Amino acid sequence: MPSRHDRTQTIAEGLLTVRIPNMKKEDGKETDVPKGYRFSVAAAGIKYEDRPDMALIYSEREAAAAGVFTTNRVKAAPVVLDMKRIRSSTARAVVINSGNANACTGPRGMEDAEAVCRHAAERLSVPVEHVLTASTGVIGTPLPMERVRRGIEELTGGARAGVEDVARAIMTTDRFPKVASKRVKAGGTEAVLTGVAKGAGMISPNMATMLCFLMTDLAVERKALDRALKETVEGTFNLITVDGDMSTNDTVLIMANGLAGNAPLTEGSPGYESFRDALFELADELSRMIARDGEGATRLIVVRVRGASDHADAKRAAFSVARSPLVKTAVYGRDANWGRIMAALGYSGASVSEERTDISVNGI
Template identity: 55%
Template sequence: MEVKGFKFSAVEAAVKKPGRLDLGLIFSETPAAVSAVFTTNRVKAAPVLLCMERVGAPCQALVVNSGNANACTGSRGMEDARKTAQLVAEGLGIPDEAALVSSTGVIGQPLPMDRITAAIPQLIEGLSTGTLDDISRAIMTTDTFPKLETRSGEAGGVPYTVAGIAKGAGMIMPNMATMLAFIVTDAAVDPGCLQRIFREACDSSFNVISVDGDTSTNDTALIMANGAAENPLIGEGMPEASRFAGLVHDLLLSLAKQIVKDGEGATKFVTIRVNNASSVAEAKQAAMAIANSLLVKTAFFGQDANWGRIIAAVGYSGALVDPDSVDIFFDDVQMASDGVFAGGDAEQRGTEVLNRKEFTVTVDLKVGKGTATVYTSDLSYDYVKINADYRT
């Protein structure tokens, strides 16, 4: 997979412990247009704050580490983030402000700057042979598999590539983006158009998933477009903009679904659809309440067709609900009709649906025309085990 004008590298810096790749670098040979969305958590990590300062101007480099979030580390954290960007910029011969940083891992511990500083020359040297897949592995924390997707398109008859990686398995309920996601494209795209497309794509992908209802201090989703494909500039109102937007959305949604499937200890991938709500916003509100309910998620794990937990979640979601009009389905099995048990063999057939690794829960509120779809996982014993031992 080649994205023209981009180079990649990943090395072992032993940020948390030795034995794995944990420091990655994405480098654009020419300045790239950048768009990003960040966590809405009021506690933001130093790398998020630094990126928020710099995104908006063209950039050329992004350095990312796993194992340490560099969050809640005070003034030292900002100094370390700036120093990391400075060292990478110096090594690449680019301006300091053209380098961005990102981190993921344990909160509240300073970065081991001695080890990161020592690894940066090797990181830069590795740009000649590294791949985006290397970085997808370097940003993993509790992930069980790397997440990488590519798409191809064309504008004005000129082909271009969009490629992306993401990490995330726990602390997942985005309110902008989630986890970390880095997208690169050699397409030439107007910066304002790129910003709109990327924000809308995040809203309909990363913003419709939940594993455990937690929004991280480090959530960052970012796209770089360097124009190395030399296509005619993609701008607002052009057919090419719609096609590019479709590719970006499709890529992000695939990455988002992979995150849910990799949810810490997850055994189920569940699609939640709420139909005929009073508005799209209230449909999403109700769907997220279902997706985040611990009782619903544990019922999914236990394969218990307890539709009562679902209607209860809808009831407290804040969405407009007429309890005498709600229908609930597990795939094509109707569990509730007008707010009461559908009867017959619904319990048995519903349990059979929940035995599947993937299924859909549909809730019809019948109070309007708003519809929303979100994606979630179950909550298993392993989720507790993983997070009880996360720092050790």
Template identity: 45%
Template sequence: MKKINGNIASPKGFKADGIHCGLKRKRKDIGWIISTVPTQCAGVFTTNQVKAAPVLVTKEKLKNKSLQAIIVNSGNANACTGNQGYQDAITMCEKTAEHLNIDAAQVAVASTGIIGKHLPMFQIEAGLELLANNQDCAAENFQEAILTTDTCQKVSAYQEEIDGKTITVAGCAKGSGMIHPNMATMLSFITTDANISSDLLQELLSELTEITFNQITVDGDTSTNDMVLVLANGEAKNAEIQRGSLAYQQFKNVLQAVFTDLAKSIAKDGEGATKLIEVQVENAVDEYSARMLAKSVVGSSLVKSAIFGQDPNWGRILCALGYSGIDFDSNQIEIYLEDTLVFAFGVPTDFSTDQLSEKLKQAEITIKVNMHDGVAQGKAWGCDLTYEYVKINALYHT
């Protein structure tokens, strides 16, 4: 497996583009991903009981197990917009299909932005016209067009030799605030030229989402618009990947690498964040327990605040473990901040607060917890909680 300097259109047979149509003041705000041929597809969506119109429309589209394009806008979530919002999402698919000369059933739609506002469809349709006629097609334009409060594009791409063919998997994502997916706003799009069935792709997506995207949290809010879509067009011309084969494991490893990169990028770019926090739980009774313990720690506002303040406050970490819902004996665990053991077998250790505080000035912080209760492990990612986070969300108007 090799990491490459790629983009969402790196796999064979894909292209992507984005432009500014006026949903946002200056930045690009509408874009699409297109495959030259129909793809096998899979998706996971928000668990929020309030689901945005594009989520409902795209979930319906995935029943056909095939897509050829995805149209995405930012600046307006098209959420809590009633039947009109639902019809607008359908219209976005239909107009996209007209410009691309494909079946509207083959077009998915995603939106992100302010909740409760109807889409200005005249701007959307004008934007689609501009996209269709844009001569400077560039995947980076799409990767920008899906962003809201993000400070950077989030992209990952890998290649692997499978059955003598070079398979490429690429992904891009947006997400900075309202990140606490349970599959925030989190959107992620994955493209691959691998030959794999929709059913197998869905199994892999659901399994890997649990240990990657569902293990990140910025502020504990789950969006109405969360969505991860994977498109596989088979243009690498490999033999179809079968469950349990070596090719299956190779493809799964590449997919997991892309998912993990994107998940960490989202956590690192949390609104106002200055630090990426990775929590590693090892030797837990089972994988589910390990993941829940890790996510409880990384989601703690007190832990996040302590990391921002370079405070080696092991008590907050222990407290977050305690309310995770997982049973354990605090007298048999160890807690490490960076490589410093701060709590062991029921009592704090004798460590230098000043020296550890210096280490906590780093941009990436690791918290490790050894449960001494089994062999399972799990990870979760988040960021520190800063003054800037409050400022960003206080000024973000409705």
């Protein structure tokens, strides 16, 4: 079984082979989704005209839930609300809107986030504390709540959509929808993990402007779910950067509703490692899509560090190179200017020995 460090290294090695996935399989069927999840989208007109800008992910039964959120001290209202509600470890639904971040909107922003959850809970006949919400878009403008309410009514009106439709509805400046799915056998039970994500601008460590919603029909004990998610985020989404800006709205949520029929997985269960590794691979695929689709990006740079004193030092060195404007311009111009890489290593804060450092660019 590969270590977490090995798995993280594999992400870096594999980023160069990113491709835009087909949303449909060859047989014309939609992406595999776990049992017991329903999806819907609505065109509420929050910012975009004539395209869905709201989405609902709904579990037919209570699901164990965990989340990882922005470390920005300025947090959007939906993030603050979700951080409180995720402590209950249970969720039934997530309401998502694009076009408006509901960030830096004062007390009204929190009132609006709570109203979104309350209205959805009433329409779905579920406890309000089991409804989460997420927003992405322009900062500083209050949500147009009349449009949002109409959108929620459409989301909960019975019309069904596919998980690909959810991926499209949450897009902002993304060039393509991001959805991935994996089958996994954990503890003798076959199940599915599916994820949708968005991200284009403000992509930096600690997730940046990125929303990701992960679902499985496995039963997973809350503590094990939380650990698997945090380890996964640290080794995937937290290792990408585009413009160095950190968003107010970063959110990664996971729901596990248990409809696959397995005994709940704990950290010591025989199937836990299979679940954890499948979750890591799923997030790996989604993070590659986000890196490829960075706002204004024309190149994908992969920084691989070997021989560092520890993981933290390797991370400092890698991010210093990846964030360097001079390194970026060199890559854009197809100029293998290794001196710029060396300079970025020198000011990275990592322990660097000039005499013992070797640099290669695309194997040269």
